[in-house]
Amino acid sequence: MIFGFSLLSVAIWLPIIFGVLVLATGSDRNAPLARVIALVGSILGFLVTIPLYVGFDKMTSAMQFVELHDWITHFNIHYHLGVDGISVLFVLLNSFFTPLVVIAGWKVIEKRVAQYLAAFLIMSGLVNGVFASLDAVLFYVFWEAMLIPMFIIIGIWGGPNRVYAAVKFFLYTFFGSVLMLIALLYLYIQSGGSFAILDYHQMAIPMTAQILVFIAFFMAFAVKVPMFPVHTWLPDAHVEAPTGGSVILAAIMLKVGAYGFIRFSMPIVPDASHYLAGAMIALSLIAVVYIGLVALAQTDMKKLVAYSSISHMGFVTLGFFIFNVYGMEGALLQMISHGFISGALFLCIGVLYDRMHTRNIADYGGVANKMPVFAAFFILFAMANVGLPGTSGFVGEFMVIMGSVKVNFWYAFTAATTLIFGAAYTLWMVKRVIFGAVANQHVAQLTDITLREKLMFIILALTVLGMGLYPLPFTEIMHASVSDLLVHIARSKL
Amino acid sequence: MSYLSTLSSAYAEIFLLVMASLILIVDLFVTSPNKTLTYILVQLTLLSCALITVMTHEPGVVHLFNNMFVDDLMSDVLKLLSYLTVSMVLVYSRSYLILRGLFTGEFMVLTLFALLGMMVMISATHFLTLYIGLELLSLSLYAMVALQRDSAIATEAAMKYFVLGALASGLLLYGMSMLYGATSTLEVTAVSDAIKHGVGNKALLVFGLVFMVAGLAFKLGAVPFHMWVPDVYHGAPTAVTMLIGSAPKLAVFAFVMRILVDGLQPLVMHWSSMLAILAVLSMAIGNITAIAQTNLKRMLAYSTIAHMGFLLLGVLSGGIDGYSSAMFYVVIYVLMSLGGFGMIMLLSRQGFEADMLNDFKGLNQRSPWLAFMMLILMFSMAGVPPTAGFYAKLSVLQAAVGAGYTPLAVMAVLFSLIGAFYYLRIIKLMYFDAPETHIPISIQADNGLLISINGLAILALGIMPSTLITVCAVAVQKSLMLQ
Numbered sequence: 008m009i010f011g012f013s014l015l016s017v018a019i020w021l022p023i024i025f026g027v028l029v030l031a032t033g034s035d036r037n038a039p040l041a042r043v044i045a046l047v048g049s050i051l052g053f054l055v056t057i058p059l060y061v062g063f064d065k066m067t068s069a070m071q072f073v074e075l076h077d078w079i080t081h082f083n084i085h086y087h088l089g090v091d092g093i094s095v096l097f098v099l100l101n102s103f104f105t106p107l108v109v110i111a112g113w114k115v116i117e118k119r120v121a122q123y124l125a126a127f128l129i130m131s132g133l134v135n136g137v138f139a140s141l142d143a144v145l146f147y148v149f150w151e152a153m154l155i156p157m158f159i160i161i162g163i164w165g166g167p168n169r170v171y172a173a174v175k176f177f178l179y180t181f182f183g184s185v186l187m188l189i190a191l192l193y194l195y196i197q198s199g200g201s202f203a204i205l206d207y208h209q210m211a212i213p214m215t216a217q218i219l220v221f222i223a224f225f226m227a228f229a230v231k232v233p234m235f236p237v238h239t240w241l242p243d244a245h246v247e248a249p250t251g252g253s254v255i256l257a258a259i260m261l262k263v264g265a266y267g268f269i270r271f272s273m274p275i276v277p278d279a280s281h282y283l284a285g286a287m288i289a290l291s292l293i294a295v296v297y298i299g300l301v302a303l304a305q306t307d308m309k310k311l312v313a314y315s316s317i318s319h320m321g322f323v324t325l326g327f328f329i330f331n332v333y334g335m336e337g338a339l340l341q342m343i344s345h346g347f348i349s350g351a352l353f354l355c356i357g358v359l360y361d362r363m364h365t366r367n368i369a370d371y372g373g374v375a376n377k378m379p380v381f382a383a384f385f386i387l388f389a390m391a392n393v394g395l396p397g398t399s400g401f402v403g404e405f406m407v408i409m410g411s412v413k414v415n416f417w418y419a420f421t422a423a424t425t426l427i428f429g430a431a432y433t434l435w436m437v438k439r440v441i442f443g444a445v446a447n448q449h450v451a452q453l454t455d456i457t458l459r460e461k462l463m464f465i466i467l468a469l470t471v472l473g474m475g476l477y478p479l480p481f482t483e484i485m486h487a488s489v490s491d492l493l494v495h496i497a498r499s500k501l
Numbered sequence: 502m503s504y505l506s507t508l509s510s511a512y513a514e515i516f517l518l519v520m521a522s523l524i525l526i527v528d529l530f531v532t533s534p535n536k537t538l539t540y541i542l543v544q545l546t547l548l549s550c551a552l553i554t555v556m557t558h559e560p561g562v563v564h565l566f567n568n569m570f571v572d573d574l575m576s577d578v579l580k581l582l583s584y585l586t587v588s589m590v591l592v593y594s595r596s597y598l599i600l601r602g603l604f605t606g607e608f609m610v611l612t613l614f615a616l617l618g619m620m621v622m623i624s625a626t627h628f629l630t631l632y633i634g635l636e637l638l639s640l641s642l643y644a645m646v647a648l649q650r651d652s653a654i655a656t657e658a659a660m661k662y663f664v665l666g667a668l669a670s671g672l673l674l675y676g677m678s679m680l681y682g683a684t685s686t687l688e689v690t691a692v693s694d695a696i697k698h699g700v701g702n703k704a705l706l707v708f709g710l711v712f713m714v715a716g717l718a719f720k721l722g723a724v725p726f727h728m729w730v731p732d733v734y735h736g737a738p739t740a741v742t743m744l745i746g747s748a749p750k751l752a753v754f755a756f757v758m759r760i761l762v763d764g765l766q767p768l769v770m771h772w773s774s775m776l777a778i779l780a781v782l783s784m785a786i787g788n789i790t791a792i793a794q795t796n797l798k799r800m801l802a803y804s805t806i807a808h809m810g811f812l813l814l815g816v817l818s819g820g821i822d823g824y825s826s827a828m829f830y831v832v833i834y835v836l837m838s839l840g841g842f843g844m845i846m847l848l849s850r851q852g853f854e855a856d857m858l859n860d861f862k863g864l865n866q867r868s869p870w871l872a873f874m875m876l877i878l879m880f881s882m883a884g885v886p887p888t889a890g891f892y893a894k895l896s897v898l899q900a901a902v903g904a905g906y907t908p909l910a911v912m913a914v915l916f917s918l919i920g921a922f923y924y925l926r927i928i929k930l931m932y933f934d935a936p937e938t939h940i941p942i943s944i945q946a947d948n949g950l951l952i953s954i955n956g957l958a959i960l961a962l963g964i965m966p967s968t969l970i971t972v973c974a975v976a977v978q979k980s981l982m983l984q
Contacts, residue, residue, distance in 0.1 A: 148886040185914035
């Protein structure tokens, strides 16, 4: 409790309140003030989530820090919050990234600064809401509401083709969500008038209905993850979004979709999940292999990392749908680790873009000569993206591969090809951008990263290495929830 | 008890009639071109009506004039909302109409008569009173559309509105006469009883029903009876468009409830399938055609058609849930529609109508606050949380799924996805594009305050919708005769 408010409410509303404060600073004359308020708000927003980790009871899979109030009594909708060992990690991850995004946009964003920073703060609160909601309507409200700031971020501060990307992003995700709404309403009627997600977990549902509900949820979550073949919005959105937008998209937004699978699809309709697992695994493997090959062909750095994200998220969905503890925990670790790594890579590309105003790989070459410190960080994050042992990227991928060996050797074999493709596209990009002789006079004029930029990278580098060398703090907190979830999914609800 | 006190439930209507007539005379002696005195009198009349309605409220259902008129919770709630809406319309339109020399006594008196018509419609339980109320409303609106005499487009709109409106009234009357022929009564509840007891030829009843539904669909603007909506919305002065697009929808909702639910509930099998077709067509045509519009008033007209489709979906789902969701939907719709047309008037200047989509380009740079209000309005119309429009859609969809109309609900959400595209386009114009002009926006303090309250109310209702939903549910539950 903080001043009588429960922790989760503070984690949600504090960033939103600061966002409104930032908005209130108004025009760009007050930009320095807006930046300071945003930084304070985002750091406070992160600090208030730390007690969630420290005070978390690792022994139980039950919901903790629960908060329950009436909200819309006529429909039996509650303001119902709570986190288990899975969602608490994502609340932390999200709150961790908000200050980084504020710092990343500190100098770069010069027009409508207050609106830019406010959008990120408000989104941070809304995303926390998504992870903490235990009421389906509350979840849906946060889920949809977070589209609004992202839409605006891409549309105002994005690249030349930003309008197309923003509208595509919004409509794609909105399409998935509305079908989920129908599924939620069906569950509401079937459960005799409850919107509590945990009630749905216990509810018996006939097979046909399970499959339909699964498909509706799939439309919502697969678009967000994004899974092949509904991934096409992501490269557009990434390429056009400003650096901060790309970071949040990759590090946070994609995780929301994957989280949906483990909070909704699998526990609510376990039989359909088992029945359709083959298809899900197939789509995941296509994402891993095919999208990995697509990444190899990219000439734009952001697009390359975007495709690499899709490929990595394929691992996550693969891990979920093999239904064993290695797969599940590996997938969750992969989600968190991918958050750090892809966020860091987008920040790196942002640093280069701020100086050169191009993301074309061909425009670079020999950056290491001019920006040695930057090059060191970039290579570290690239290695982590490849999954080098000792970095966080390794742990998740390794566990998922191990889990899939137990199910089917060929799943593991196919998934493991990513170790080759991933290395190929990432290291080839590093070679062309960082190494070699100085390619042109623009590169020759580059200056190394400033203290502000160093700060972001040091924090991220420590996290990536820390998680790679000692993942126990992450696994032990999720362990009880994951094993309970697996037991639950194994039970038929027919 | 004197005769007068038995009329207490109709005091508000009587008072409004007296005041409208008085204001008509007083206005002759108001010489200032801004008609400030008339305006204040009208607003005071509306306020007094609200007080009277609250004070004469009685628990339960009170029938008056040989069961031609009813006073129940639903009618009181809808009337209060109508006063509020009309009062907001007047605040929004005052400076707009003054600049165009249209802020005359006639405008305000006609508005009051239109309101009186709505109140009669809301409380009518007899085909004759229903019809009288509808005609009083429609005739006032025909005249108001034509108020701008030298505008060809307004005159054309008025003509279309009049001819098609008269046709719709004819259809309704024809339907009523059929029902009268079958049941030999014009009283809504008596019609219901008669049908329940098997009086009347089934074919004749359904024949009458078809004409009634067609007439109602005309008044609501549901496809395929929607042709007048875009032209009238476009042609009429924006202030009048705002009036047509807001308060009368509350009255028409009551009208639908009285006729279809109170009167023709025994024929629900027949009319719910008719409404299903109307609803799907309205959502489809409304949303798809709106994409092609370049004029914001026309776009909002098509968006209205789509919203009416959603409203019908609530009605046809039936039960307390269905009717209360439809009522909630119409209330939220009115609030959004006021804001949308209010924004057009706010951005208009002397000799300039801000009714083209391109007039909204770069609004975020010219006035971030107005752009933010419009953002809320547009997301609310699209049904994106956390705005009130989402809960309106949610409650209708909940009723539809609950009544077993899941395929219709799926269609409804898919069409609202299409709808989201053109609402997003407004946001895109305001936020992502550069402004075409840098003429500063000058707005009156009262208008600025009202649009802020309007927009923030939609946001606040999106965060705390519980009370209004409950009010609608209780009003419907206490007022309609549901078996």
